[in-house]
Amino acid sequence: MRRAFLIVLDGLRRDMVTPELTPTLMRLRERAEAFDAHRSVFPSATRVVSSCVSTGCYPAKHELAGNTMVLIEDGRLVAHDVGHPGFLQHKRKVTGRTLARPTMAERVAGIGGAAIYSNVSPGAAYAHDPDGHGTVFHRAGSFGPGRRPVTGWTADRITADAKGDRELAERFVADCVLGAAKPALGVLWLAEPDSSSHAYPLGSEAQLEAIRSADATLALVLEGIATARGQGDDILTLVASDHGHQTVKGVIDVDAELVKAGLKASMESGDVVAASNGTSVLVYVHPDHAARTAEIGAFLRSQPWAGETLGVDRMHEIGQAPLHGLAFAVSMAADEDANAHGIPGRSFAAKPAAGKPDRMNCGQHGGLARYEQSPFLMIAGGTFAAGTSRSTPTSAVDLAPTVLTHLGVTFDGLDGRALQTG
Ligand SMILES: [Zn+2]
Numbered sequence: 001m002r003r004a005f006l007i008v009l010d011g012l013r014r015d016m017v018t019p020e021l022t023p024t025l026m027r028l029r030e031r032a033e034a035f036d037a038h039r040s041v042f043p044s045a046t047r048v049v050s051s052c053v054s055t056g057c058y059p060a061k062h063e064l065a066g067n068t069m070v071l072i073e074d075g076r077l078v079a080h081d082v083g084h085p086g087f088l089q090h091k092r093k094v095t096g097r098t099l100a101r102p103t104m105a106e107r108v109a110g111i112g113g114a115a116i117y118s119n120v121s122p123g124a125a126y127a128h129d130p131d132g133h134g135t136v137f138h139r140a141g142s143f144g145p146g147r148r149p150v151t152g153w154t155a156d157r158i159t160a161d162a163k164g165d166r167e168l169a170e171r172f173v174a175d176c177v178l179g180a181a182k183p184a185l186g187v188l189w190l191a192e193p194d195s196s197s198h199a200y201p202l203g204s205e206a207q208l209e210a211i212r213s214a215d216a217t218l219a220l221v222l223e224g225i226a227t228a229r230g231q232g233d234d235i236l237t238l239v240a241s242d243h244g245h246q247t248v249k250g251v252i253d254v255d256a257e258l259v260k261a262g263l264k265a266s267m268e269s270g271d272v273v274a275a276s277n278g279t280s281v282l283v284y285v286h287p288d289h290a291a292r293t294a295e296i297g298a299f300l301r302s303q304p305w306a307g308e309t310l311g312v313d314r315m316h317e318i319g320q321a322p323l324h325g326l327a328f329a330v331s332m333a334a335d336e337d338a339n340a341h342g343i344p345g346r347s348f349a350a351k352p353a354a355g356k357p358d359r360m361n362c363g364q365h366g367g368l369a370r371y372e373q374s375p376f377l378m379i380a381g382g383t384f385a386a387g388t389s390r391s392t393p394t395s396a397v398d399l400a401p402t403v404l405t406h407l408g409v410t411f412d413g414l415d416g417r418a419l420q421t422g
Contacts, residue, residue, distance in 0.1 A: 001112065003228070004236040004403040005177065005186045006053070007221055009214045010046060010120055011194025011365065013202075013244035014038070014376040021208060022215040025378070028222065028239060032380035034389040035419070039373050041396050042318040042329065043067060043277035043366045044243035046120050046194070047082045049396050050127040053242075054103040056400030056414035058319025063091075063100040064127060065326060067366070068275040068352065070284040071095070072324045077270045077286050079353060083121035085140040088130040098130035104185055104400050105129035107409050112184030113145075117172045119158060119165055119191040128187060135183075137168075160191040162213040169217045173224030182233075184407050188221060190214055197245045197363035203341025207363070229381075236382045236406040238399060241375035245363035246279055246347035247339040252305045252332070253351040254281050263296050272296065276350035278358070278366030283328040293327050300330055305348040307333040308368055318368070319397075319415065334369035345371035382406050383420045394419060 012022075014036070019026050041052045041059070045067040048059060055062045070077045071094050080087055088098040105114035105128060114134030118125035122140035129136050132147030139158050142150035153171065158164040169188060176186040196210030218239065229235050254274035258264035264272040271289045275282040283300065285293050293311075300309045308331045312322045315329050332348040339346065339361060347369050349358040358364050365372035377394060379402070380386070397416030404411050405418040 001182065001184070002234045002407050003112070003182065003184055003186070004238065004406050005188070005225055006238045006240070006399065006403065007218060008187075008189040009193065009218065009239070009241050010190055011197050011243060011245055011363070012211060012214065012241040012376060013371055014374040015371070016211055017376050021211045024215045024219040024222065025239070025376070028378055028380065029387070031386045032237070032239070032378040033384040033386070035377040035379070035394045036389050036391050037393045038240070038375055038377040039393055039395050040243040040375050042320065042331070042368060043280045043282070044368070044372045045277050045366045046242055047124040047127055049242035050124040050189070051099055052396045053399050054105065054128045055099055055101040056397050056411070056416040057101045058397060058415045060316065060319050060321035061101050061415065063095070063097075063323060065320060065323060066275055066277045066282050068277060069282060070273055070275055070324050070326070077273045077284050077325055079273050079275055081123075081354065083123040085122035085126070087123050088126050099127065103129055103131075103133070104403060105134035106131065107404060107411065108184045108407060109133040109145075111407060111409065112182060114185040114187070115176045115181075115183040116187040116189070117155070117168050117176065118187070118189040119160055119168050120189055120194070124189070134185075137171075160195055162192050162210060162217070165190040165192055165214065166217050169221050173221055177221070177224040177228050185403060190217060199359070199362060201339055201341055201361050202245055202247055202363045203339065203343040234381070236403065237380045238377070238403070240377040240399070242396065243365045244371045244374045245365050246334060246345045246367070246369050246372050247343065248349045248358045248360055248362055248364045249335075249346040250305065250348045251351050251358050251360065252348055254283070255353065257303070258296070258299070261299050263292060263299055274350065276352040278364045279332045279334070279347040279349050279369065279372060280367040281330045281332065281350040282326055283330060284325040285327040286325055297328060300328055305333050307331040331367035331369065334367065336370070345369060347372070379419065
């Protein structure tokens with residue numbers, strides 16, 4: 001039968017795919033097609049990319065605008081951490097829908113279904129299947145069709161580190177790749193090297209070790225897929241990262257800056273809200289205060305920490321729409337300088353309203369800068385040519401149409417395009 005497997009090594013920069021760090025990926029490259037201009041989306045953040053991968057659409061269509069984002073509720077701007085396990089169900093109550101576009105899990109429900117094994121945030125995991133068409137395994141709760149809780153193995157002991165990645169991968173191979181159920185689509189999303197890239201400087205031994213361990217975990221998955229192929233399955237294997245990383249060169253509290261400039265009433269006020277997305281920020285303006293928008297734009301564009309700042313007139317260029325008062329999409333300012341370990345690309349980060357601020361000199365992502373926008377992608381099987389590479393730009397939204405084409409599922413209305421040629 002036709003099947004597709006997507007394995008994501010979260011946060012691995014394309015320039016860190018090397019013979020020394022990722023021997024498994026280098027071997028895969030010999031029998032896969034590599035996409036050397038692959039890009040993330042905006043914000044280049046895991047929950048957003050997960051939604052773009054699952055729907056084949058940009059945030060303007062699926063409506064998950066950021067890792068943190070605002071919903072207008074009872075006439076107020078309310079900021080949300082999208083990583084929270086209940087966020088998408090809450091969004092359904094507020095807006096009438098979870099993601100506003102069907103997921104791959106929904107589209108393949110009638111031809112074998114989907115199984116998602118995710119070791120990142122609950123919000124990112126459930127973005128693959130928020131309405132319960134397939135099965136999602138995550139430590140915060142595993143759900144099968146109809147969002148009924150899974151019985152038996154439930155991923156509740158899986159830790160968000162290299163050890164947890166390995167256990168999850170072993171389970172993915174045993175149950176999803178080689179088990180009797182044979183879902184048409186299997187997704188395995190590892191926590192590393194992203195988790196360690198936020199905690200340690202890029203290029204430090206601890207960060208490099210996380211890359212090596214993710215690559216070693218990938219080896220056992222590819223072995224399992226080879227066994228399934230030997231048993232006669234026609235398998236498309238996609239191995240990718242969702243974004244890269246920049247080095248944090250400064251942390252800016254954008255809400256505090258707006259208050260100081262007299263453009264926001266107070267830190268807690270609902271007139272203007274800055275939703276941090278790592279090295280980017282989404283700035284929301286309540287409709288009652290829309291008269292202030294031009295002044296806020298002029299302020300943002302004059303700040304040394306703000307890079308590209310797109311207002312309502314241009315946000316379609318990065319796949320965003322002015323939903324729930326979104327007025328500006330800001331990629332924080334970046335440069336090409338190297339960090340202490342010789343890894344180029346530094347950015348300012350926006351301080352999150354809740355939770356820990358970013359660690360100076362460690363990794364972060366979310367914006368449009370070069371290295372956070374340089375994930376990797378390799379595809380093996382189907383019509384993809386072994387040992388070749390393509391230099392035309394591709395995007396996270398291209399994965400769904402590529403998978404659906406392999407599985408023989410027709411679709412329309414996606415932002416991405418199938419990458420099969422001929
Ligand atoms: Zn990620």
